[in-house]
Amino acid sequence: MADFVGVVQTLLYGLINGSVIAVGAVGLTLSYGVTRFINFAYGELLTLGAYTALLLVGMGLGLPVAAVVAVLVIGVGGVLVARVFYDPLSDRGALPLLITSIGVAFVLRNLVRAAAGTEARQLPVPLMRPWVVAGLRLNPVDAGVMIAAVVAMLSIHLLLQRTMLGKKMRATSGNEQLARVAGIDTDAVVRRTWLISSVAGAVAGVLLAVQFPPFRPTMGWDFLIVVFSATLLGGIGKPYGAMVGALVVGVAMSVGTRYVATEYTMAYAFAILVLVLLFKPEGIAGGEL
Amino acid sequence: MSEKDIESVERLDDAVLSARGVETGYGDLQVLYGVDVDVREDEIVVVFGPNGAGKSTLMKAIYRLLPLWDGSVTVTGDDISGVATDDLVEYGVSYVPQTDNVFPNLTVGENLDIGGASVADSEARRGELFDLFPRLEERVAQRAETLSGGERQMLAMARALMPDPDVLLIDEPSAGLAPQLIDRAFDHVERVRDAGTAVLMVEQNVTAALRVADRGYVLDMGENRFEGDADAMLDSDRVRELYMGQA
Numbered sequence: 001m002a003d004f005v006g007v008v009q010t011l012l013y014g015l016i017n018g019s020v021i022a023v024g025a026v027g028l029t030l031s032y033g034v035t036r037f038i039n040f041a042y043g044e045l046l047t048l049g050a051y052t053a054l055l056l057v058g059m060g061l062g063l064p065v066a067a068v069v070a071v072l073v074i075g076v077g078g079v080l081v082a083r084v085f086y087d088p089l090s091d092r093g094a095l096p097l098l099i100t101s102i103g104v105a106f107v108l109r110n111l112v113r114a115a116a117g118t119e120a121r122q123l124p125v126p127l128m129r130p131w132v133v134a135g136l137r138l139n140p141v142d143a144g145v146m147i148a149a150v151v152a153m154l155s156i157h158l159l160l161q162r163t164m165l166g167k168k169m170r171a172t173s174g175n176e177q178l179a180r181v182a183g184i185d186t187d188a189v190v191r192r193t194w195l196i197s198s199v200a201g202a203v204a205g206v207l208l209a210v211q212f213p214p215f216r217p218t219m220g221w222d223f224l225i226v227v228f229s230a231t232l233l234g235g236i237g238k239p240y241g242a243m244v245g246a247l248v249v250g251v252a253m254s255v256g257t258r259y260v261a262t263e264y265t266m267a268y269a270f271a272i273l274v275l276v277l278l279f280k281p282e283g284i285a286g287g288e289l
Numbered sequence: 290m291s292e293k294d295i296e297s298v299e300r301l302d303d304a305v306l307s308a309r310g311v312e313t314g315y316g317d318l319q320v321l322y323g324v325d326v327d328v329r330e331d332e333i334v335v336v337f338g339p340n341g342a343g344k345s346t347l348m349k350a351i352y353r354l355l356p357l358w359d360g361s362v363t364v365t366g367d368d369i370s371g372v373a374t375d376d377l378v379e380y381g382v383s384y385v386p387q388t389d390n391v392f393p394n395l396t397v398g399e400n401l402d403i404g405g406a407s408v409a410d411s412e413a414r415r416g417e418l419f420d421l422f423p424r425l426e427e428r429v430a431q432r433a434e435t436l437s438g439g440e441r442q443m444l445a446m447a448r449a450l451m452p453d454p455d456v457l458l459i460d461e462p463s464a465g466l467a468p469q470l471i472d473r474a475f476d477h478v479e480r481v482r483d484a485g486t487a488v489l490m491v492e493q494n495v496t497a498a499l500r501v502a503d504r505g506y507v508l509d510m511g512e513n514r515f516e517g518d519a520d521a522m523l524d525s526d527r528v529r530e531l532y533m534g535q536a
Contacts, residue, residue, distance in 0.1 A: 164406060167395065171403045174394040181352065181386065182403050182448060183378035288394035 005135040010258045011251060016142050018230075018250020019149035020207045024223065025230040025242035026156055027200025033173040033237035033289040034193040037094040040101040041081065042201055042227070043220030044108035049074045049202030050209035050219060051116055054123060063124055071202040078198020079191055081108075090190075105221065112217040120214035123206075145207045152203050153243055159196070160239065160289060169193055173237065173289040225266060226253070229273040233280075237287040248272070301327040305487050306351075306382065306456045310360035313350040320346045321511045323360065326489065328456055333478060333488045335498040335519070338508040338532060344491040345387060347508065348460050351489075352377060352384040365455055378407060381455035387464050387491075390445035393434035397425055400433055400444055404451030411451065418447045421480055439470040446477060450486065457481060459490040463497070475501045495533050499523050507532055 028042050052073055056066035085104050089096050130137040160166035172179045172189045179186050201220075208223060209215045230249045234241025249269050256268035301307075304327035314320040320343045328334045336344050349355040351362050353374045361370045364382045372380060383404075392400050401418065405411035419426040422443040428436060433444060442462060449457055462478055463471040471494060479501045482488050492498035499505055499519040507515040507528060515528055522528050 164402070167399050167402055168406070170394055170399075171392045174392040175389055177354070178386065178389060178392065179403070180373075180375045181354070181384050183375055183407060183452070184403065185375050 006258075009136055010254050012136060012138065013142075013258075014251030014254030015247060016146045016211070016250070017254055018247035019146045019153075020204060020211060021226055021230050021250050022243045022246035023149050023152045023200055023207065024204030024227040025234070025246045026153060026239045027197045027204065028227055029231050029234070029236055029239050029242040030156070030169070030200065030289065031193055031197035032231075033239070033287070034169055034190055035086070035090075035097075037086075037097040037101070038236070039086075039197075040098065040224070041104040041108060042101075042197070043222075043224035044105050044112070045074055045078055045198050045201030045220065046205030046208060046223060047112055047215075047217060047220035048077065048108065049205030050123070050215055051112055051121075051217075052202070053206050053209065054116075054121055057124055067206045070206060071199055074202035074205075075195050075199035078201065079194045081198075082191070082194040109217055109221060116217065118217060120216050122213035122215065123209050125210050125213065141210060145211050148203070148207060152200065156196070156200070156239060165189070165192060170289040222266070225273065226269040229269040229276070232276045233272060235282070235287045237289065239289060241287070300325065301329060303329055305330050305365055306489060307363045308347070308351055308360065309362075311347060311350050311357065311362070312359035313346060313355045313357055315346075315355070319358070319511070321350060324508065324511070324513055326506055328487045328489045329503075330455075330487055331482060331485070332504065333482045333490065333502045335495075335502040335505045336489070336491045336508060337493070337495045337498065337505065338514065342508040343511040344508055345460050346511075348384065348458050348489075348491055352382075352458060378452050378454070381452075382458065383449035383452060383454040383456075384458040385445045385449045385460065385462070387460035391433040391436070391441050391448065394432065396430055396432055397436070397444055398429045400448050401425075401451055404448035408452055414451055414453060417484075418450055421450075421484060422447050422477070438465050438467070439473065442466065442474055443477060446481065450481065454486055456487045456489060459488060461491055461493060463492065463494045471497060496523070 024046060028039065031039050031042070049070055052070035053066045056069055057063055061069065081104060085100055086097055089100060125141055128140045130139045160170060168179070168184050168189050171182070171184060172186050176186055205220060208219065226249060230246035231242050233248060234243070234245030249272055252272055253265050253268045257265050306328040308324065308326040311321050311324045312319065324343070324347055326334070326336065326347065336347060338344055346355065350357055353372065357370055361368055363369065364380050367380055369377060369380050369382070392403065395403065401415050402411065405414055408414050424440055425443055425447055428440060433441065436444060446459070459478065462474045466474055475497055478488055478490060490498065499522055502519040504517065505519050505522045506513060515522065
């Protein structure tokens with residue numbers, strides 16, 4: 001019985017981790033689906049989300065308000081970064097954009113380092129006694145993180161399926177030239193996609209900072225490998241694939257940490273990435289939203 | 290109408306779409322050298338000619354998918370020469386490309402929603418188009434990538450017709466269709482015209498296209514070669530010999 005509870009507990013932690021990964025992976029896959037290039041600076045949006053929330057908490061805001069404001073600020077910031085660095089290169093193909101995004105990642109990461117220092121920080125998350133049901137333990141903070149992640153994914157689902165913007169994003173992803181022929185302002189669609197992608201990245205960053213304190217300026221870059229694993233496993237450009245891929249990666253990391261070796265948490269995500277590239281390379285070929 | 294009549298290109302004053310002196314190309318390669326085309330209200334006009342004559346290039350130039358090097362295009366009197374592709378729908382002109390003309394990842398209904406994004410009562414317009422293409426109503430929740438070639442062509446036309454344009458440009462409506470479906474494709478083009486939208490189409494299947502068309506233009510080496518009533522073109526020995534492979 002103890003073993004069974006242990007397995008279910010491990011799976012539960014995996015699903016909680018997976019839900020945070022999913023928010024990050026969906027943000028990355030949305031931007032790829034519409035713009036057709038992998039934004040390597042995406043991890044820095046996670047970092048900036050966490051540090052902006054920290055800054056706002058330091059200015060006296062409560063954590064929930066600080067988190068919401070930070071997400072909005074980084075959403076707008078993501079659009080500005082895209083406008084300044086990516087828009088001028090948008091007709092040069094994916095490779096120049098990809099290389100530029102690596103440079104943008106370095107710049108943003110070192111700006112955070114210069115502004116906040118390299119020491120570990122943490123958000124003021126209250127210590128809470130876990131709930132125990134049938135031997136399973138669930139920390140209220142983890143439950144809150146999971147609920148926030150599920151709400152974020154549901155919002156993205158509704159956006160894509162029920163709104164005209166979502167349909168325009170999917171149309172632009174499916175056939176950009178036909179979208180313009182059909183009267184869609186694809187530049188506006190791309191700008192809104194950057195906003196949504198950046199918001200998702202910042203949400204993932206705040207949730208990650210809440211769930212796994214403390215954090216450093218490299219948190220987003222380090223987490224990018226996990227996000228890539230989930231994204232590629234689900235087929236890049238496919239948000240629902242990214243959600244499923246994230247849950248698989250989250251569970252694999254949790255199971256590996258619990259039953260194989262604790263110190264290799266990130267290695268399990270990396271192993272999935274390698275396996276995808278070996279046996280399911282079409283995952284990097286890209287699909288439509 | 291004599292052979293001589295179709296060798297001169299007549300400029301029409303009552304055209305809903307007028308392309309004048311269109312010059313364009315790809316990179317440094319010029320393809321069109323001053324092409325003129327007019328389409329009047331309630332008219333199907335077919336553009337044909339040998340491979341490489343510049344037929345599809347003309348469509349792309351009119352729809353601003355290629356830059357106009359010279360010349361002008363007007364729709365209902367408005368000069369659209371400098372209008373961006375994504376704004377052309379507002380000027381009353383829509384375009385159905387030859388290939389990749391539906392959004393494969395969207396359902397039939399969503400494809401129509403995209404076409405009707407700027408339409409005030411898109412539900413009513415969708416209903417009118419379902420009357421025109423009843424098969425689409427049966428497939429409304431199906432992803433476009435699962436449709437047959439004929440159904441895709443219907444969807445492509447319906448998507449372009451959602452804004453109720455004055456002129457519809459269609460690039461080879463019969464391309465890729467099974468022989469038994471080609472007549473149906475031209476039936477649909479006729480129904481579009483009968484419903485009040487003028488049609489400019491490029492077509493390789495010349496004889497079938499001229500049977501439903503009102504007028505035709507022949508392009509050759511990027512220039513106007515013949516122009517006239519569809520019946521006169523069908524009766525012209527020179528046109529049949531040179532462009533339809535019939536003596």
